[in-house]
Amino acid sequence: QVQLVESGGGLVQAGGSLRVSCAASGRTFSRNAMGWFRQAPGKEREFVAAISGSGGVTYYADSVKGRFTISRDNGKNTMYLQMNSLKPEDTAVYYCAARRVMVAIRLESEYDCWGQGTPVTVSS
Numbered sequence: 001q002v003q004l005v006e007s008g009g010g011l012v013q014a015g016g017s018l019r020v021s022c023a024a025s026g027r028t029f030s031r032n033a034m035g036w037f038r039q040a041p042g043k044e045r046e047f048v049a050a051i052s053g054s055g056g057v058t059y060y061a062d063s064v065k066g067r068f069t070i071s072r073d074n075g076k077n078t079m080y081l082q083m084n085s086l087k088p089e090d091t092a093v094y095y096c097a098a099r100r101v102m103v104a105i106r107l108e109s110e111y112d113c114w115g116q117g118t119p120v121t122v123s124s
Helices: none
Strands: 003-007 010-013 018-025 033-039 046-051 058-060 068-073 078-083 092-099 118-123
Touching: 003 092, 018 033, 018 092, 018 118, 033 068, 033 078, 046 068, 046 078, 058 068
Parallel strands: 010 118
Antiparallel strands: 003 018, 018 078, 033 046, 033 092, 046 058, 068 078, 092 118
């Protein structure tokens, strides 16, 4: 089992930037594809971005493409989500997730380990 801990959430004004991190422990990090998901108040959790175990393949939701960047540092067992040009509709709890294979995927059901989430609030 892998343990995931998110950090870096907070309050930011629209147009601003924020970087959230996900620290992993418990199994070989580079063998796990990772993903970011988010859940806004009153809405279903949705896919944001995913990255392969090597970091060479990434996927993004259309709503964040060009504004958000997912990355990972396998030497530090940490994944990041750099969020630029933030909008009020980006307000949500952001969760990181891991799956047992190296291939990145958008499907939430394919991830077996989840962090506790970090809240991001974008004010207008």
